[in-house]
Amino acid sequence: METGKSYFFVGIGGSGMMPLAMILAGRGAMVAGSDRSLDAGRVPAKFEALEKRGIRLFPQDGSGISDAQQVVVASAAVEDSVPDMVRACEVGATRMSRPELLSRLFNDSVRRIGVAGTSGKSTVTGMIGWIFDRAGRDPTVMNGAVMTNFADSQAPFASALVGEGDAFISEVDESDGSIALYNPTIAVLNNVSHDHKSMEELRTLFGDFVGRADAAVINTGDPESAAIAAGLDREMVLTFAVDRDANLTARNLKPEPFAISFDLYIAGDFRQTVRLSVPGRHNVENALAALGAALASSIPPPRAVPALESFTGLRRRFERVGEANGVAVIDDFGHNPEKIAATINTLHEFPGRLLLLFQPHGYGPLKVMRRELVAIFAQKLKRGDMLVLPDPVYQGGTVTRDVTSADIVADLAPAGIDARHIPDRDAAAAHLVASAKPGDRIVVMGARDDTLSLLAKRMLDDLNR
Template identity: 25%
Template sequence: MNLNNIHNVYFIGIGGIGMSALARYFHANKKQVAGYDKTQTEITDGLEGLGIQIHFEEAVESIDTDFLNKNKTLIVYTPAIPIAHKELNYFKNNGYQVIKRSQALGLITENTYCLAIAGTHGKTTTTSILGHLMNECHVPVTAFLGGVSENYNSNLILNGTEVSVVEADEFDRSFLTLSPDLACITSMDADHLDIYGDASELKKSFEDFSKKIKPNGTLFVKNGLPLHGITYGIEDDSDYTIQNIKIENGTYVFDVKTPKTIFKKLQFNLPGRHNLSNALIALAMAVEYGCPIEELGKALASYKGVKRRFTYHIKTENLVFIDDYAHHPEEINAVHQAVREMYPNKKVLAVFQPHLYSRTRDFIDDFAKSLSQFDELLLLDIYPARELPIEGVTSKWLLGKINNKNKKLVSKKELLSQIHRSNSQIILTIGAGDIGEEVKHIKKEFSIEN
């Protein structure tokens, strides 16, 4: 398929974080763009602000007639869309060019120098850091991000088309559509078992991804993963490793040892050892590409983060409110480590919304263990996303397994009043569902008092 011959691109699920980045890309490249989503959000509002037509009812009749010209229109859909979706089936049954989001990303990046970030955790932050580093080093790069960068207030960095930086998403085996020049694998913890069935199949998909790297390309792997490549890690014997870590005024200061040299006194402002690891691999890939370390050091220090990744909403002497996307037990552990490192003597209240019935079922004991670490816990009902309920899989079941005397199952309506009853100095909201919509209410409520 030649994208130059496409005039219109229609997105089914245009409000998704990855889909909206593609919509912005095609719009910036002078294509006519429109789409459907079931929910109006800040993301869809932003797209509409660009002049992109979006409707929110599942109906072919709502699509602009120009987009029904099958010779001029490409249909892009997200795997999160139900297979019975009316619009998707109309296009499939009537001879349109219909591709998944990952296939569109593969088409866009196949003729670029592509840097891809894979792993069950850390993809979005690492991709965002790497995109920022490359942009600040004046590389002609397009970076597709799985979150909204605080530096650019966007999930797309557009500074040229010769180089691409992308998240290589393991969900639905999407990353196998890519053929990167440089790639990394940050982690291979079991996840998406609704797709893979078991952890061994997930591991095999990462092995398959490692074989998609172009001839003479380079693979980076976190030290300890069962794959061959350039290794990276923190305070270990990796090819790229962070040493001499200090915290000065809330900022990490550290050295990085590479196979060739040592870079002294780099600075990074995101808390948590997991974020240090993300910064390290982004830096390593930028060095491998050829970015000068002097510029990389300045760029790393100026990186601000990704929205909903350890995002501060209140930061006063009396109260700190942080929101994070963590939705897997290992991600919750990483957030817990970061909070304890930054605020070692303060009491922490966690508000968690489980994401997916299948993930809750598959990792129930690990979730219970990770959530037991907080001083207090408020647990919301499971966010179903693309799934139907599974009998017996409930937040009440999870709550019963959590070893914490200060735990409670709450509804969203009760949330503010329950937080008021806490005497914790740190409020932490975590989860990948619609808990992010509660953040503005919590911020408004407690900013008044602080």
Template identity: 35%
Template sequence: MKIHFIGIGGVGMSALAQLHAMGGDRVTGSDRLISKGYTDMALWDYLKKLGVELYPQDGSGLDHRTELVVLSSAIEDDNPELVKAKALGIPIMHRSELLAKHVAAHRTIAVSGTSGKSTTTAMIYDILAFAGMSPSVITGAAILSLQKEQGVFGNVYKGNSDILVIEADESDGSIVKYKPYLGVCLNLQKDHKEISVLQGYFKEFISHCKTAIINAEEENLRVLAPQAKTFGLSLGDVHPSEIKVDGFGSDFTIQGQPFRLHVPGLHNVSNAVAAVAAALQMGVDLDTCAKALNKFQGIARRFASIGSYDKIEVIDDFAHNPHKLGATIAAAHLRGKRVLAFYQPHAFTSIKLLAPEFVESFAKHIGPQDHLWLTEVYYPGGTIPQGVSCRTVYEGLKARGVNVSYDDCRERILAEMAGAAQPGDILLVLGARDPTLTDFARKLLASLKERQSVSGCKNCMLGNCCLHYSK
């Protein structure tokens, strides 16, 4: 079967593309990033290695032999590829519908929640794999153990059993399409949609699960499924005790079994407890869970250390909503004496919906010794509604007395961060979607080593420092 993916660079789309290429289908795909000249990316190299043919988003990858077109919610109705697919009469399927078919064909564990999905999905996968259960996985971030041990890109793996672990996304309501064997609900916070809307999605999702496990400490979830199995940090059927968190991980016990986790932050203890609760439901014992999690290496762009110089560490992280940002900054404070953070919002809708929550989170976690740099919202192109600016958050933080700067030139921010850094500091690069953020983190480390100050946009290291392609 020949399948074409519009927006193949998206993490959910690329995972399905890989899965079908691994299964023997002929896969083609297009992406805006290819159209914009971003052709030197590790994902493109890996997709080509699997035999996937890549095209700019202009319709050139579609022809009469294409049997199915897959797209995500990010694709607009006037997209040239979608227009051509309709003209050719090619069947069109949303990414979530294709994923739902895989969910139905397996004994699926679906992990949901507004924060922690990717990490918990990876933890469950690693536990089941360590237990010899050979699961498959489809997730929103590359699992480091898969990259290192299997040589794959890491956000998908095809195992030999009927078990599949997936990340169930609530942002566009597609979570209601999945009917898993086991559903895990981590948390429910205002993100993408209002709480009342998200509760409707989660209630329907839970009703579709053969068994559901929810966070007992999340009132927004507990009211939806009072009879569900539970986990938590202090409440629930499965919960830890004797928790000790440090800058590099945590120690805790569950029902007398000691655990050591090598990813930092109290939020990761909660993720691990959820993973253990799911694994126990699948028949794995606590000792096996502990041994597997002791080996857990994490996932891409989740508190990923880029390197250190002069006792200054640069960390790259995907955090992009108020809850995740707060958790990441709190974890960084456990590791360094001071935090210098750069945050690029990933969506205009996020700022429009959550500006007060962003202000509250940063005001709570950016201490008097810290400093935060903000830049404009990432704009990948297309017809995404704009009309809001990160300046709203900046002005709110200034009014609260937070040490914050705003600049739409990342070159200047890089120079300021590198110039301000002192031994013992943690430099955080925070944000989602933009594929150049990790490059920014690497260049920040390089600037620490060089300690050279560069000013102005004309020599911008990225060539698009304002990141506002519509300008």
């Protein structure tokens, strides 16, 4: 479909841009791009992987945009003053946003499976993709994270698949309102909680999204999602929940440090015990969501469940980096209150202090989520746990700094939480390494910054010294 077309991605290394570029290149398009991280020399392996797929890379100085035939795709973080965007205007190139392009590819597909929700989208998308792959359905998958089941030496950054089957499986984003662009045949809704938009806006966006689908797979264990499901035609809804009656139910959860098992019930009848290779109650919900999408796509449980059990997770989603001198290091994408709570809850199922390094993913999100973040840390962290916040992610551009990491620490003081603001990230990491004792778990948390994974590996190396 895209053979011969020319695309230029401004910010091609972003978690939402890179897989989209890989899908287009895999479909025969001519793809090029630029990125601030490339210019700064950050995470070179990622850009080497793009070049191996035939994608040309340029400095972010306008030199990669040459004529009006190119479609220039920009990430949300790119401002009009960036030289590439200035050059696009000069040559008259067509401009598209990432969600505009992705939704067009999605809506042009035959079987469109859209995965929505405040949390768990990437994991559910990866689970569904793995089920479809194991079932021989050869899907196209658009994910915001590397799916470890598909990653190997030839595809180390496997956040996308390009298949020949009729299914296009994609997570869809509500934070910028672009979820309104997608027309799914199967809509998956995992949960609804305050993140980037007001609850009123989110209820409308998610409700309209599932209402456009032929079938909706909804987590009725989540109150907000359950309310949306109640307003839909029962014939189109397949429900799932943990420890509550639903079409798909998980009971008798048995957590392990890096796994979890549960009893699966379908339509009220016990089917089998399932053991996931990823931990936490939230991943049980994710697995039920993926199983629901499989059932709605005529993939029966005997084929779907073994795939779920062999699903190894996503990079930076509770990823165990290693252990040194009795201290485990975990790399985690937790950046909003719900994700952070899920990770802390999972870790507190077992003994050991938590030493958290939380890097906020921007000054804007920090301002929006300030109250909820403070509440989650105050509620979930226990005596002995430690929280360190470096300054938020900043990768250029104009941004107001009304709320900082120091404000979060000050807000936590009345709760008696051991929290401190150490502006420099390397110094924050060094403080946690120096504080760690056998039995502790160090967790690196944050989004929009691939170098956090490199930081987690360096912390593990430092623990070994």
